[in-house]
């Protein structure tokens with residue numbers, strides 16, 4: 437059996453902690469033979485544990501503590517701590533592993549509730565589970581979500597060479613907002629979401645760049661954002677935003693502008709990778 441889970445790009449500007457998009461990079465785990473001890477084969481480096489301390493197994497055993505140990509092969513195309521939901525992909529895969537091995541018959545609603553409790557917010561785990569664009573919230577332990585198709589858009593991700601852990605990137609955020617600022621910030625988010633849901637990418641893009649919740653505080657952690665925004669706009673992009681907690685910068689544009697924007701950005705020689713992505717429409721995939 438293999439389980440694959442897509443990468444996710446959270447926030448889309450003002451949808452902080454509540455909006456995310458599934459994209460076509462995958463974490464895949466393959467269940468191998470039953471053994472006496474859990475063991476994960478992977479090439480993600482020595483800092484990623486190969487036993488029960490791995491987030492995959494921590495999650496699976498939290499959901500179902502008496503699972504039969506197995507050998508597992510893990511392959512991830514999702515770069516770690518870059519703002520593309522690597523931790524959520526593992527959490528979601530762990531929940532699905534427990535679901536399959538423990539024959540738990542979890543529903544989508546069960547999975548999002550468990551995953552949100554572990555991650556703390558639903559914006560990455562929800563699209564990792566369901567695919568597409570997902571708008572979700574969680575309050576008092578109750579999670580709500582709405583899935584929607586993403587309007588047609590080209591997608592480029594600039595993935596810097598350096599890591600930025602979500603926990604560090606959340607440290608720079610303010611503890612409080614005034615009532616006035618909170619109303620202004622959520623009004624921007626409301627219009628951005630309405631524009632996304634009605635397929636108006638030009639308006640959505642404008643609002644995505646007016647975020648007041650997080651990007652201005654995090655800008656200094658990702659110095660490339662300003663230049664990428666300037667270049668992309670000069671060539672007709674809809675929007676640029678910090679993907680999740682960063683440092684990846686996502687660029688959305690009309691499809692016919694993608695090649696030009698990509699080559700303009702490549703000419704800058706930023707240290708990192710520029711990847712053309714597509715929306716994942718499936719979420720968790722299990723193959724027997």
Ligand SMILES: Nc1ncnc2c1ncn2[C@@H]1O[C@H](COP(=O)(O)OP(=O)(O)OP(=O)(O)O)[C@@H](O)[C@H]1O
Pocket residue numbers: 444446463480484485490491492510512515516517518519520521522523524526560600601602603679680681682
């Ligand atoms: N395949 C994996 N196996 C085990 N742990 C992983 C794996 N992938 C990621 N992690 C854990 O998740 C951490 C990264 O999580 P973090 O929330 O900081 O970033 P992210 O999920 O990549 O980005 P973001 O949440 O901003 O989209 C890694 O440092 C590692 O501890």
Ligand SMILES: N[C@@H](CCO)C(=O)O
Pocket residue numbers: 446447452453454557559560602605606650680681
């Ligand atoms: N909404 C989260 C996503 C990363 O986990 C953040 O921006 O911190």
